[in-house]
Amino acid sequence: MVHPVLKVVGLEKKIDSGLVILRNISFEINPGDAVSIVGASGSGKSTLLGLMAGLDHPSSGKVYIGEQDLYALSEDERARLRAKLVGFVFQSFQLLPALTALENVMLPLELAGRRGAKSLALDLLGRVGLAERTSHYPRELSGGEQQRVAIARAFVTDPAILFADEPTGNLDSATGESVIELMFELNREQNATLILVTHDAELARRCGKSIHLKMGEMVE
Amino acid sequence: MNDLMLSLRLLLREARSGELTVLFLSVLIAVSAMTTVGFFAERVKSGIEGQAQKLLGADIAVSSDHPLDAKFPEKAQSAGLRVTEAMHFPSMASFGDRSLLTAIRAIENGYPLRGEMKLSNGKMGIPERGTVWGDAKLFARLGVHVGDRISIGDADFTLSAQILDEPGAAFSFMSLGPGIVMNREDLARTGLISTGSRVRYLLYAAGEEGKIAAFRTWAKKNLGRGQGIEDAREGSPELRQMLDRSEVFLRMASLLCVVLAGVAITLAARRFVSRHLDSCAIMRVMGTTRPRLFRIFLLQFSFLGLFTSAFGILSGYFAQDLLAQGLSGVMNVHLPAPSPLPALEGGAAGMLLFLGFALPPIYSLAGVPPMHVIRRESGTKPAGFLPGLALLFALFLWQARDWKLGLIVFGGSSAMLAASGFAAILFIGRIRGGGAGWRYGIASLRRRSATSAVQILAFGLGLMAILVLTLVRGDLFRIWHESLPENAPNRFVLNIQPQALQPVKEFMASNGIGHPEFFPMVKGRLVGINDRQVSSDDYREMRAKHLVDREFNLSWASSPENELAAGRWWKEGEKDAFSVEEGIAKTLSIRMGDRLTFEVAGETVSGRVVNLRKVNWNSFRVNFFVIAPPSMLDSYPASYITSFHLPAQNQESISLLAKRFPTLLVVDVSTLIAKMQKMMNQVASSMQFVFLYSLLAGALVLFAAFASTQDERMREAAIMRALGADTRQILAAHASEFLILGIFSGAFAALGASAIGYFASTRLLDLPYHFDPQIFLIGISAGAIGVVLTGLHWTRKVLKSSPLAVLREV
Structure with a gap:
């Protein structure tokens, strides 16, 4: 029997004003799956993604990564778990402006205390086609290039789970497509679990499994 | 809707959302500091002058x-x-x-x-x-x-x-x-x-x-x-010197507040700009022209400036009143009500500072390309500092009311700012190595090298204010204190005839007065300088006229009692020489090598000026304007004079002395000394207060410097968190950044403080300055510890907030 790599049980998120963003969400994701989270704007997609990655606190419910109850851990323990198991790609890239492309990709390795950060990062930058731009700062790169750096940064730690929040949202369709290709390719090569939030119906179809959200609730 | 109404409405909206708090606070504290210093300095000055007037009995x-x-x-x-x-x-x-x-x-x-x-x-x-x-x-x-x-x-x-x-x-x-x-x-x-x-x-x-x-x-x-x-001010040279020095000090302190205020406003405006890039870009997308956008901001900021300045003046008034009440009790002096002038000055300076420092960034903000909406990196051109600097310079000259003071402080600090900023950028570019945290901290500094340099200068200026004021203040107080030690002579005994000299010495030794030094005194009138006959009509200055009209007390000595400012002491047996106190030489236009002729007991005695002496008249020791070698004067009728410190419990011996030698003239200067000391204490208290204000302004700069990079730090820390960084790693990144900032700021502050201290002491206060290498040790340690602790305290919010919320918000 396959153990799920990620399990969400009865997850709820309310904000101070009493507004319910997520209500009673439960599902399981198996290793190697590609799962899309779809829904209208404001349906709670990004909040769900953030909660699955341990970036926020749920009002109730649990998230398990492997056997580990994510919210039984402290903020720092969750961070260390992310450093080990999780990769991220954001809609707005979220590269650190102070660091070069290479340094941005090296950062998660350095944070995890891994050796050989530079050669691994160079290797991955080469694979996303940015071997020539390693010493450039984010402001010197185009949107597509920045997202490719972000993808290299996400995959460099060889994560078990890759979270992507609207990865093509800020890109034109051709660039978006090449970025998606790259993501799926790396996903296959590294046998990672891909969980992505998207508006793009075509992209959602490419994922084997979809979770539909409507007004904070899962719909079939 | 017209722009005026729109600006007001936007301003209220901004104020409600808390976006203007930092800017408001910087201007508020700046204006408040300036008006407090202005009001207070004016009141203390007139209070001290009032005290002096009381001594004269009139103005x-x-x-x-x-x-x-x-x-x-x-x-x-x-x-x-x-x-x-x-x-x-x-x-x-x-x-x-x-x-x-x-x-x-x-x-x-x-x-x-x-x-x-x-x-x-x-x-x-x-x-x-x-x-x-x-x-x-x-x-x-x-x-x-x-x-x-x-x-x-x-x-x-x-x-x-x-x-x-x-x-x-x-x-x-x-x-x-x-x-x-x-x-x-x-x-x-x-x-x-x-x-x-x-x-x-x-x-x-x-x-x-x-x-x-x-x-x-x-x-x-x-x-x-x-x-x-x-x-009141010309009555006594000691008093005049003290008033002048305290005035210079107060002015220096308020000038530092002006600089610090400018820095704080710049930093606050930067934060405002970075927070408004998005909304401005959107307004431009929606068809607002650049001039209109600028006009809207200009109106907004003018309203804010007016309101804040008025508020600052009011709070400045209350603050100084509170302090004045406390101080007038301690100082035991009535502080007269202030004139409205400092309020006008503070308000005007506040508006000018505000517009000079906030407008250039706002102007560039209005020029944000609409493209920014699509591509965040297409931001604005960095704003020019020139208008602010020019304005600051004008403010300096205005506040200093003295070209020399304004130029020294402004020129000195500008040169130092430029050099230190350049050095900081160079150095930051060269730091390498370390773990992820350290590496990231350095990378942040390096990428924002210009911003980092500004921060170093901002921290440094705050720290410099503290160091300068402790340094110069320390110097002033030490020298004053030294000039009036606890056991300063409080009795003078004059008119001791040569034949009574030995019996008086013996009487003093056996009656607990001790062995004070006795100086011979010969009366002489200055009649010639070189070939010229001297008359009081030759001089315009009152003091010079008095000196020429009066008889000089000449003395002789074989070894120097005072420090020589120029020339050499005489050899044994040398004749034809005079030693002149440098102050009187200046008053009477006497130069080294001039031939002075005195009329002594109907004869003329003449000699060349072979040296000029520095005399500390505050010491209450016996001093002479003109001294000659013994062989020139010892044949003329002389009397002797001495001074000594008589403890309060030994009054009786003086009465005995006066009874035993009725021709002696005993002068009691203890009341005079007590009055002088009281006055010095007043000056000291007022200075300490102004010093507090500079500290506040320095703290404000620190606050603004941290606040201006807060958003960026929050976002970056949230990304690092998402990438798996734990608290220790984020702390290490921040700590390494703050440590380098702190060390640099400390070094800069120490350098600046020493330089300004040197110029202020030697050029303005006419006090000797001793460079103290300890200031670097103190500056760097204080900078490193202060910036790291304050910085980490300030950024603790970064560690507490949810990364998801931050990534969405910023």
Whole structure:
């Protein structure tokens, strides 16, 4: 029997004003799956993604990564778990402006205390086609290039789970497509679990499994 | 909707959302600091001057050796000043078979115009006709009691009260003898005033500062021979020096506040710009033109500036009032109400600072390309600092009211800012290595090297304010303290004849006075400098005229007592040489190598000036303007003088001395010293207060510097968190960044403080400056510890907030 790599049980998120963003969400994701989270704007997609990655606190419910109850851990323990198991790609890239492309990709390795950060990062930058731009700062790169750096940064730690929040949202369709290709390719090569939030119906179809959200609730 | 209404509405919206808080606070504290310093400095200054006026008994006095022309009192009265006249002269007073040389003041109604006479019988006003008042010395020396009859000239008077404290008595050596105060209308009865009497006629005047100044200008032009002006500030060189120095200090402190305010406003405006890029870009996308956007911001900021300045003035007024109340209790001096001028100055400076520093970034903000909406990196061009700097320079000159002071402080700090900023950028580019946290901290500094340099300078300026003020303040206080040590001489004994010298020395040694040094004194009149005959008409300055009219006390010595400012000391047996105090040399335009001729006991003695001496007149030691080698003067009739510190419990030995040697003149300067010390304490307290304000301004800069990078740090920390960084790693990243910032700021602050301290001490305060390498140690440690601790405290919010929320928000 396959153990799920990620399990969400009865997850709820309310904000101070009493507004319910997520209500009673439960599902399981198996290793190697590609799962899309779809829904209208404001349906709670990004909040769900953030909660699955341990970036926020749920009002109730649990998230398990492997056997580990994510919210039984402290903020720092969750961070260390992310450093080990999780990769991220954001809609707005979220590269650190102070660091070069290479340094941005090296950062998660350095944070995890891994050796050989530079050669691994160079290797991955080469694979996303940015071997020539390693010493450039984010402001010197185009949107597509920045997202490719972000993808290299996400995959460099060889994560078990890759979270992507609207990865093509800020890109034109051709660039978006090449970025998606790259993501799926790396996903296959590294046998990672891909969980992505998207508006793009075509992209959602490419994922084997979809979770539909409507007004904070899962719909079939 | 017109732009005015739109700006107001936007301003209110911004204010409600808390976006303007930092900007508001910077301007508020800046204006508040400036007006507080302005109000307070003005009040302390007039408080101290008021104290000095009380010592003079008026704001200004015109003195004359012959009856004053009626145009002087008429002019003063028509200018709206209060006036009263007095005559001072020496005369014998006798009681029974005892008589004594006394200093007599004949006064009329209204005296004193400032301060008051304190009498043993608690009465006020002036002596009734037929009565006189005497001071403690008179009572002691003449052995009289209240109610006794004493004779002055041809008339007898009832001694109706003892004077406990009187204005006008303090700062003149002449008046330190026994004093008598009489009604001027009784003067004719004494028959003492005739042609050739040594009478000083005085016209005292008091009133508003502007009217006094106008009268002073007029009187100066109308002075005749033997006439001069004394005012509170010219009355005594010691007092004048102290007032000047404290004024310089207060001005320096407020100038530092001005710079710090500018930095704080710049930083706050940067934060405002970075937070408004998005909304501006959207407004531009929606069709707002750049000029219109700028106009809207200009209006918004003008409203904010006006409101904040008004608020700052108000809070400044209350703050200074609170402090003034506390201080006037401690200082025991009445601080007069401030004029509205500092409020106007503070408000205007606040608006100017605000517009000069906030507008350039706002201008560039209005120019944000609409493309920014799509691509965040397409931000604005960095704003120019030139308008702010130019404005600051103008403010400097204005606040300093002195080109030299303004240029020194502004030039010094600008040069240092530029050099240090450049050095910081160079150095940051070269730091390498370390773990992920350290590496990230350095990378942040490097990428934002210009911003980092600005932050270093901002932190550094705050720290520099503290160091400069402790340094210069420390210097001032130390030197003042040294100039008036606890055991400063408080008694002078004059008129010791050569044959009495040995017995007096023996008496002092056996009666617990000790072995003070005795100096010979020969009276001589300066009659020639080189080939020129000297006359008081040659000089315009009153002090110079006095010096030439009076006899000099010349002395001789074989070794120097004072530090030489120029030239050399004489060899044994050398003749034809004089040593001159440098201050008097300047007053009388005497240069090294000049030949001076004195008339001593009917003969002329001449010699070349071979050296100039520095004399600390505040030391209360015996000092001489002119000294000659022993062989030049020791054949002339001399008397000896000495000074020593007499402890309070040893008063009896002085009475014994006076009884045993009746010809000696013993002068008690302990009251004078006590007054001087009280005054110094007042100055010190006021300075400490202004120092506090600079500290506040420095703290504000630190606050603004952290706040201006807060958003960026929050976002970056959230990304790092998402990538798996734990608290320790984020702390390490921040700590390494703050550590480098702190070390640099500390070094910069120490450098700046030393340089400014040096210039301020040597050029402005005329005090010797000793470079203290410890300041670097203190500066760097304080910078490193202070910035790391404050920085980590300030960024703790970064660690507490949810990464998801931050990534969405910012």
